[in-house]
Amino acid sequence: MNGSGQRRTTIKDVAEAAGVGVATVSRVLSGGSASAGTREKVLATAARLDYHPSALGRNLRRRHTGGIGLLVPDITDSFYARLADGVLSCARSYGEPVTVGVTGDDPERESELIGTLIEQSMDRVIAVPSGDGEVWDPVLRAGVNVVFASRRSDLDLPDVPAVLADDRDGVRTAVEYLTGLGHRKIAFLARRGQSQRVAAFTGALTALGVPVEDELVVHARASRDSAYAAAAGLLQRHPDVTAVLTGGNILGEAAVLAARELDVRVPRDVSLIMFDDVPWAELCSPPLTVIAQPAQDIGYRSAELVLRQGRRPREVVLPSELVVRASCGPRRPRR
Amino acid sequence: MNGSGQRRTTIKDVAEAAGVGVATVSRVLSGGSASAGTREKVLATAARLDYHPSALGRNLRRRHTGGIGLLVPDITDSFYARLADGVLSCARSYGEPVTVGVTGDDPERESELIGTLIEQSMDRVIAVPSGDGEVWDPVLRAGVNVVFASRRSDLDLPDVPAVLADDRDGVRTAVEYLTGLGHRKIAFLARRGQSQRVAAFTGALTALGVPVEDELVVHARASRDSAYAAAAGLLQRHPDVTAVLTGGNILGEAAVLAARELDVRVPRDVSLIMFDDVPWAELCSPPLTVIAQPAQDIGYRSAELVLRQGRRPREVVLPSELVVRASCGPRRPRR
DNA sequence: AAATATGCTGGAATCGTTTCCATGAACGGC
């Protein structure tokens, strides 16, 4: 298709044109020691020939690709999009490319993508893990620098640093707010893999002396359809529920839609709090009270961690914040 | 940090263990000709040693990286997130990694990212271009396979295939709908780089015999702040405007927010149509009438195009669709 | 049966870089 006549200029060309050896060129360009005269000569020649070192040669020699592999469940979800944005923003300042993969929260797909990453000899990976230790063990043994973002792997992999939002605190504040409004029958609409949030939820209820009812914790898969089904099912099966906490913005969206469809008014009939603040939360009718998540920060800090050379903290916890809008009201029995 | 004791198994190890030459192993693994016996032997040995060919060696020899470079203005914008999702989804089925860069609609950043891509010897790029021919010319001359998605470069680069939504049709339908409701003072809230949509807008007005007023076309930069400022400014400066068409979902969000802030009711005071259907459009109050964009399809088709070997169509145009909800009403003078 | 065609095979070159190592020059201390 494309002729692409002229060969790319290589380090050899520069060495020849500058009258020095390739080793010297390489040293000058990567900051090694060289005499001032030589340095200048090489730099000038490189600029004149418009030489850009090829990452291919370097990577092969160094036996690893630069750059970061990023694995998220769903790039379409505003939360993960913002997380990715944070990673990309940090990586850009280091000039490192980022390879993105979408796992769909499916351990099998995640495993496939990990395979691709290993094939590319990626040695830095940031992931929102779906699979357990079994999936991640080979990666770690291959010497890849892994950072978990937003959640840990189910099975404990203590050596992997993680950057997390303070779910426990966010949930506690939200539950306190709801119980303060008189609510006792509070449901949690969770996505699979949010065990940590669920634990925080039941913990907070217990701490406040509210009995925990297992059937009020409902799980959905990652898709919008599944989220909607779970939300509608919850509202229909439990007419006595007066407040709902949703584990993410997709679930929140589903809850609003389902409530509207079932003619359950928010906040008159049920109060609603959503995990993760998104731009549309304010536009929604009613504007949604949310537990804001520092998604962009999580991404940025993860990237810093994975790019930093030295030893790294085992865990970074970033604050969540309850943003009160208009989707919660005092408890009123629904029937 | 990590010992990573054992060396990665290479093609040489496999060759030795199977008692054949490296050339034969390579041929078997990449589908070349080999006798049945040899093939089986090699395959078995490779599996036994858990051999995975390194992309590094292959890339160097082939003188280009596999995989796709994807450049979008803002991954946080639902439209581009869905576009990226389409690309990722197609790329996954080919097993090709995707490297994502965020340009912020800034030609300079775009140029930097292109530099990174070239350094990586990426030979396939999908981009929502911000810069003009000057930025893209070096890439094309380097023999990179480029596909433009969602919009073309300002300067005409006729050799680059593009996958686009049918903006002209979408705008025409929307404008016809609005004029049908009696609107004459229709504003367009555009982002820089949406010249095509603006042209379609003025074209549609002219075709319907509505005079075009240049000051009713307002431009904003990519950020949310800039979008809000532009929206608020428009509503304040032109109280006679009775309908607004926004060039994207960020601008639509800004318009809803600004209208609410300025106590301009939708659709009573102004009718609003937004480019791009997003999940929250239905949740908004009022639910927004939108010109739905096949973002995911655009991404998917772009990836198909950039991955396909043979000759490719110069342009793929995907349909837009007007989705009528509740943000438009009959014209009423605002004062 | 000789000549030619066909097909499998492995050695070696190659891709573009980094880095080890040997060389030689300059330099300072005794």
Add this chain to the structure above:
DNA sequence: GCCGTTCATGGAAACGATTCCAGCATATTT
């Protein structure tokens, strides 16, 4: 003035794959 140290330098060996090419065995043709 000699020796040890330091420093800049370039040749050459990796890195791990693909692929050209020559060699050889077997099948086909004359």
